[in-house]
Amino acid sequence: MPFSKGSLLLVDYTARVKDTNEVIDTTSEEEAKKHNIHDPNKVYEPRLVSVGDGWVLKGFDEILLGANLNEEMTVEIPPEKAFGVRDPNKVRLIPLRKLGDKADQVNVGDVIEIDNRVGIIRSISSGRVQIDFNHRLAGRTIEYRFKVLKCLEDDMEKATALIRRRMPVDASKLGLSLNSGTMEIMVPKEYYMQEGLQIIKRAIANDIFRYVQSVKSIRFIEVYERAEEVKGKEGGGEGEREGEGKGAGTEVEAEVEAEKRVQEVERVEEKGKEEKIQEGQDVQPQPQAQVQAESKVQG
16 A cells, blocks of 8 residues: 655665675664674664655655565665766866875775865876766666554654664663643653754654644653762662663762763863952852753744
8 A cells, every 4th residue: 555745664774886796874783784784883684764744755655655564675766866966067077186185195995075075086196186076876776675664643653663773772761651632751861961952853853743743742851860869779789670671870970970070170160260259250040950941842
């Protein structure tokens, strides 16, 4: 049964270059290791795809619209619907000296950025360098072997998948709840000091408002504890730690590490205040740390 635009699917797939059989992307850790593209920082699992919304290559997106649940398929995506056709006008020959300090360091095949564009060095000779600004897979036909495992229908299931798309953590750490149109999300402790956390939360909120119509507002909750209480957990009895399991120990370590980083930030801020006082500047008082921090986003 074909899916409609905006359907949220969980898809298993492996994508390869047809001519060379090079695997360029996969949701299977076994396949990634087999073809030497394994990334230890990546979570290998079925990928969440919103059909027709450009989350995958255009050609693959179009095929998913007409795919069937649990049917394994192999399809070919032509260059114009994959990474584009090769454009000879995107290949430039420039003086080697234009690369500045990198001129003596570059080699054929290197990927470099110049004039805010990323290109591949194709040749170096007679003081000149040829740079190809086409995508490295431009002109290639891409083969996908895939299976749609599930079409998400339940609102909580949709929200969990959308959150994990931005925060790839175990679903049990999210503490997700939905009551009277308000969704509450417990932010995982390992994300408290994440650079760009506010941007991540805004993106999650946008996704949920778009795909989960029953949600009218979202609360992101961060819970902080006194340092001595966190250390107390860390120094708990052996029996208690064994009962909590490895996951609990990891959370305690994350809390202690976060507390150390917060204390370091506070020391830097305090030093800055002292310097301002010595310079005769006014220093505004900072708000006291709260036990629970909560941010709310309205749809």
